[in-house]
Structure formats: structure tokens, C-alpha cells
Amino acid sequence: MERRELVYLLKQNPLTPLAIIMFAVLVFAALFGSVISPHDPFASNTADALQAPSLTYWFGTDQLGRDIFSRVLVGAQTDLGIALAAVLLAAAVGTFLGATAGFYGGRTDATIGRFTDIVMAFPLFVLAMAIVAALGNSVINVVYASAIINMPFYVRVVRSEVAVLRGAGFVEAARLSGNRNPRILWLHIMPSVMPPLVVQMSLNMGWSMLNAASLSFIGLGIRPPSPEWGIMVADGAQYIISGQWWVAFFPGLALTLAVLCFNLLGDGLRDIIDPRQRK
Amino acid sequence: MNTRIFSTIGSRLLGALPSLAAVIVVTFVIMRLLPGDPAAFFAGPAASAEAVEQIREQLGLNRSLPVQFWDYLGDLAQGDFGQSFTTGQPVAADLVSRLPASLELTIVALLIAVVLGLPLGVLSATRPNSWVDQVTRLVTTTGTCLPTFFTGLVLIYVFYYLLGWSPAPLGRLDLMYSPPPEVTGFYTIDAVLAGDWEVFRSALAQLILPAVTLGFFALAPLARMTRAGLLGVLSSDYVRTARACGLSSRVVLTRYALKNTLVPILNTMGMVFSYLLGINVLVEKVFAWPGVGSYALEALVASDYAPVQGFVLAIAVLYVLLNLSVDIACGLVDRRLAR
Numbered sequence: 119m120e121r122r123e124l125v126y127l128l129k130q131n132p133l134t135p136l137a138i139i140m141f142a143v144l145v146f147a148a149l150f151g152s153v154i155s156p157h158d159p160f161a162s163n164t165a166d167a168l169q170a171p172s173l174t175y176w177f178g179t180d181q182l183g184r185d186i187f188s189r190v191l192v193g194a195q196t197d198l199g200i201a202l203a204a205v206l207l208a209a210a211v212g213t214f215l216g217a218t219a220g221f222y223g224g225r226t227d228a229t230i231g232r233f234t235d236i237v238m239a240f241p242l243f244v245l246a247m248a249i250v251a252a253l254g255n256s257v258i259n260v261v262y263a264s265a266i267i268n269m270p271f272y273v274r275v276v277r278s279e280v281a282v283l284r285g286a287g288f289v290e291a292a293r294l295s296g297n298r299n300p301r302i303l304w305l306h307i308m309p310s311v312m313p314p315l316v317v318q319m320s321l322n323m324g325w326s327m328l329n330a331a332s333l334s335f336i337g338l339g340i341r342p343p344s345p346e347w348g349i350m351v352a353d354g355a356q357y358i359i360s361g362q363w364w365v366a367f368f369p370g371l372a373l374t375l376a377v378l379c380f381n382l383l384g385d386g387l388r389d390i391i392d393p394r395q396r397k
Numbered sequence: 398m399n400t401r402i403f404s405t406i407g408s409r410l411l412g413a414l415p416s417l418a419a420v421i422v423v424t425f426v427i428m429r430l431l432p433g434d435p436a437a438f439f440a441g442p443a444a445s446a447e448a449v450e451q452i453r454e455q456l457g458l459n460r461s462l463p464v465q466f467w468d469y470l471g472d473l474a475q476g477d478f479g480q481s482f483t484t485g486q487p488v489a490a491d492l493v494s495r496l497p498a499s500l501e502l503t504i505v506a507l508l509i510a511v512v513l514g515l516p517l518g519v520l521s522a523t524r525p526n527s528w529v530d531q532v533t534r535l536v537t538t539t540g541t542c543l544p545t546f547f548t549g550l551v552l553i554y555v556f557y558y559l560l561g562w563s564p565a566p567l568g569r570l571d572l573m574y575s576p577p578p579e580v581t582g583f584y585t586i587d588a589v590l591a592g593d594w595e596v597f598r599s600a601l602a603q604l605i606l607p608a609v610t611l612g613f614f615a616l617a618p619l620a621r622m623t624r625a626g627l628l629g630v631l632s633s634d635y636v637r638t639a640r641a642c643g644l645s646s647r648v649v650l651t652r653y654a655l656k657n658t659l660v661p662i663l664n665t666m667g668m669v670f671s672y673l674l675g676i677n678v679l680v681e682k683v684f685a686w687p688g689v690g691s692y693a694l695e696a697l698v699a700s701d702y703a704p705v706q707g708f709v710l711a712i713a714v715l716y717v718l719l720n721l722s723v724d725i726a727c728g729l730v731d732r733r734l735a736r
Contacts (some may be wrong), residue, residue, distance in 0.1 A: 238421040243675025370547035377542035
């Protein structure tokens with residue numbers, strides 16, 4: 119892509135650079151949060167419990183006197199990690215299923231379609247709850263549950279793209295030069311499916327973060343005292359009605375901004391990758 | 398005409414059966430995956446191995462899975478969802494008594510979202526890039542990234558703690574009042590039916606914050622879809638023709654454009670309702686709302702799995718029925734889809 123075009127696109131959508139900056143901050147916090155945090159995120163100090171935000175404690179302290187700023191910083195790793203794992207897993211399995219369904223069609227397509235229909239027959243958050251309850255209350259099961267409820271979207275996106283490209287001229291050419299089916303599918307067709315897939319993954323990251331944090335908010339998945347934004351909001355909920363807003367507010371704000379960042383990033387990526395969808 | 402409507406509804410009903418079957422099978426499988434041994438759970442920690450074995454036999458857990466599934470279907474057919482040992486009641490009875498609370502909340506939330514979201518979408522589609530459009534963009538962007546539980550807490554802080562306009566976020570009714578005589582199970586409607594305006598006022602005051610929390614979440618997709626759908630229709634040839642024929646912009650909008658946007662809006666409403674059914678759990682927890690979601694959560698915490706399973710099944714069946722009615726409504730609105 120030419121630089122002029124890129125500059126033009128970034129000017130058209132001034133939120134995209136903002137999203138990129140937020141993304142950089144988020145990744146930095148996830149990677150180096152535990153190194154740069156000013157206090158120990160686990161150290162309780164009951165003498166300083168429920169302190170309002172101050173110069174020492176930028177975001178205040180929680181009911182055990184732990185520094186909320188440090189905990190929010192370190193929590194980025196957990197939240198981002200779970201969402202990323204869930205999205206990668208869903209994208210990998212979903213792409214495989216969707217590509218197979220779109221390329222081979224017929225009965226394979228029908229079977230895979232039935233499978234996604236079953237997942238979509240549930241309200242997704244309730245299904246995630248049930249899966250975590252059934253598999254056991256652990257972080258890895260939250261990842262599996264998120265991956266399962268995300269998967270149908272990948273299957274559908276990839277399936278529809280592959281089904282269109284299957285009849286394209288370059289596929290015919292590849293076949294005439296002696297390529298076999300798997301090679302045609304994965305080496306010739308898939309590169310063209312990547313752009314919409316990447317957009318879908320970016321938009322999906324925000325949603326996955328919301329899901330994982332919601333599950334831990336209701337007590338599924340990550341256990342205290344791990345710093346995780348959903349649990350921190352749940353911890354702070356009881357102090358809202360007595361006026362100690364900062365306990366729940368800052369982790370909730372961090373989560374909101376992270377989700378906003380991925381949504382904006384997804385929109386921006388779509389503008390860059392897929393000119394037809396530009397507003 | 399009428400027979401066609403009925404055959405449409407009939408075919409949609411048949412079409413919903415596979416989803417219903419899938420939902421029942423998946424719920425059964427999930428129940429079998431649950432950790433722990435239900436027999437040991439029922440027998441209690443002090444029970445001997447024989448006692449556990451006996452209970453396993455009573456519960457039918459020693460039979461093969463297909464047989465168990467058949468028994469499960471039989472139980473469901475009789476409306477038997479099992480027993481909750483935290484409340485000591487049959488799960489079906491618990492769900493029936495708590496469902497109205499959840500439905501009242503969800504329906505009022507959806508109403509709020511529709512009443513605000515559709516006009517916002519229409520206004521921003523008819524005036525692209527105006528300030529209304531910018532407001533809509535802001536609302537839809539924030540609406541999709543605010544976690545509902547967080548919105549709820551912020552609203553509680555502002556309207557209960559700071560301003561003191563709302564009652565304490567604890568349930569459906571102020572402790573001073575007793576629930577109105579049950580007709581629909583919706584406190585607001587029951588209070589009106591009983592002519593008890595104080596109870597109505599209290600029930601409404603309790604309802605507003607959780608409903609706004611949920612509604613704000615539902616607002617974003619509705620406004621966005623209305624805007625996108627209407628923009629597409631407004632740039633179509635027949636709208637141009639209608640304008641060229643001198644029809645007023647109001648007639649064009651209401652008689653031509655909106656009618657054709659109705660199907661995508663209805664579909665979005667179905668999708669939004671499904672979100673709401675799931676997100677309900679979070680809002681019910683934040684506002685101590687005694688609905689099915691908080692019931693399932695309490696049971697989940699106590700490792701009492703029959704209520705969780707009953708909840709998942711009930712919500713999933715509700716969702717299948719909802720999709721069915723959206724399908725039927727779309728078929729009635731747009732006869733081209735009815736085939």
C-alpha cells in the first residue's frame with residue numbers, strides 16, 4: 119500500500135491512530151505490567167484499606183489495602199491472554215471447519231453447518247456459563263468456552279469466502295497445473311481469505327475480553343486473589359453503595375477502554391483492508 | 398391468504414424442532430459432563446459406599462447413557478427438571494416463580510432500547526453526518542464496549558449514592574411493601590391491576606436502573622442496524638422514483654423506506670433479545686434482582702447443578718421460541734420471505 123493512501127485513510131478515520139496508541143499501551147502493560155507496577159499487586163496492607171486515589175495510590179486501594187493501579191496494570195496480562203488464546207483457538211478451528219465446508223460443500227458442508235447451528239441455538243453467554251460449569255471452574259475452561267461460542271462466526275466468514283473463491287479462475291489454473299485439493303485450498307485460496315479473517319479476529323478480541331471478564335465477574339474462571347479486571351469489579355461492587363467508587367471503577371474503565379480499542383482497531387483494519395466497506 | 402399465513406407458521410414451527418432437539422441433547426450432555434458424582438452429593442459426606450450405590454440406583458445413574466437420556470426426556474415431558482437442594486423445591490417451580498422477574502426486566506429493557514434506538518437510527522440515517530448522527534455514533538460505539546455490569550455499577554453510584562434519586566439496588570420492591578396479588582407476575586402490571594399506585598411507584602423505581610443498564614446495551618445494535626438498513630433503502634431506485642413522483646419525504650420514509658427496513662430490524666431485535674437473556678445474569682447479580690439468572694448463579698456457587706441445568710434449558714427453549722416468533726413476524730411483514 120502506498121504511503122499516501124495510508125495517510126489518507128488515517129486522516130479519514132482519526133480514531134484509528136488513537137486505537138493503535140491504546141493497543142500499544144495495552145500490550146506494554148500486559149508484557150511489562152508486573153515489572154513497572156509501583157506496588158506489589160498481591161501485598162495487602164490493611165492499614166491503608168479503601169484509600170481514595172492519591173499520589174501514592176493513583177487509583178486508590180481496595181478492601182485489603184492493595185494498590186489498584188498495580189493490580190489493573192498486572193491484570194492486563196490475564197485479560198488479554200485469555201481473550202487472545204480464545205480468539206486464536208476459535209480462529210484456528212473455525213477456519214479449518216469453515217474452509218472444509220466451503221471448499222468441499224455437500225454433506226461435509228451440511229454437517230458442519232448443523233454443528234454451528236447448534237451452538238447458535240443457545241444464547242451465547244448462557245452457553246459459555248454452562249460449559250464452564252460443566253468442564254470445571256478453571257481458566258483454561260473459560261478459554262475453551264469462549265472459543266466455542268466464538269467459533270461459529272469464523273466458520274461462517276471463512277465458509278462464505280471459500281465458497282465464492284472455489285470457482286475462481288486462479289483455482290482452475292492451479293488445478294490444471296496439477297495441484298491437489300488440500301494444496302489448492304490452503305496455499306491458493308486461503309491467502310485471499312486472510313484479510314476478512316483478520317478483521318473478524320480484531321473485532322472478536324474485544325468481545326472475548328468482555329466475555330471472559332463477565333464470566334469471572336460472576337465467579338467463573340479466574341479465582342481471587344489473581345488480579346483480573348472482572349473479579350476486581352465484582353470485589354468493588356459492594357463498596358459502590360458506600361461511596362468507594364474507585365475499587366470497581368478503574369478496572370471497569372480499563373476493560374471498557376481495552377474493548378473500545380479492539381473495536382476501533384477492527385473498524386480501522388477493515389477500512390484499510392476492505393475498501394468496499396469504507397463509510 | 399389466511400391459509401397461507403397458517404402454513405407459514407406451521408412450516409416455521411416444524412423448522413424450530415431440530416433446534417429444540419439440539420438444545421435438549423446438548424443440555425443433557427453438559428449435565429453428564431458435570432464434575433463430581435451427583436449420587437455422592439445427594440448422599441452427603443458421611444454416607445457409606447453402599448448408601449451412595451443405592452442412591453445411584455434410585456437416580457438411575459447406573460444405567461446406560463441412552464436409557465438415561467430416555468428417562469430424562471420422560472422427566473422433561475412431565476415438567477420435571479429435578480430438585481434443587483439449596484431451596485428444597487422442584488427446579489421447575491423455582492423457575493416458574495422467578496421467570497416473571499427476569500422477563501419483566503428484559504422486556505422493559507428491550508422497550509427502552511426500541512423506543513430510543515429506532516428514532517436515533519432513523520434520525521441519523523435521514524441526516525447523515527449531522528449532530529444527531531454523531532450522537533448516535535457515540536452511543537453505539539460506547540454501548541458495544543461498556544461491560545453491562547460496569548454500566549450498572551456506575552448508574553448505581555450516580556443515581557443512588559450521589560443524587561439519591563433511586564432506591565437501594567436490592568431487588569424488585571422496597572422492603573416496606575409486599576408484592577401485589579399475582580396475576581401476570583410482573584409487579585408493575587399487577588400493581589396497576591390491583592390499583593395500588595404506591596406499590597407501582599416502588600416497583601417502577603426499582604426497575605428503572607437495571608432496565609436502563611440492559612437497555613443501553615441493546616440500544617447500540619438496534620440503532621446501528623436501523624441506520625444502516627435505512628441508509629441502504631433510502632439510496633435505492635424505488636425511493637428515488639417515489640421522490641421523483643413528488644411524494645413528500647414523510648410518505649417516502651414511512652410508507653416505502655421504513656417498511657422495507659423492518660425485516661433487518663426485526664432480526665436484530667431477535668439477536669438483541671438473545672444477548673439480553675444472557676446478560677441478564679450479570680445485571681441481576683449487580684441489582685440483586687430475584688430472577689432466574691441470579692437463581693442459577695446462587696446454585697452454581699453452591700454446586701447445585703439441577704437448577705443450573707434447568708436454567709440453561711429454560712433460557713435456550715425461550716430463545717428458540719423467540720427466534721421462531723421473529724421468523725413468523727418477518728414472514729408476515731414481508732410476504733416474499735413467507736415461502
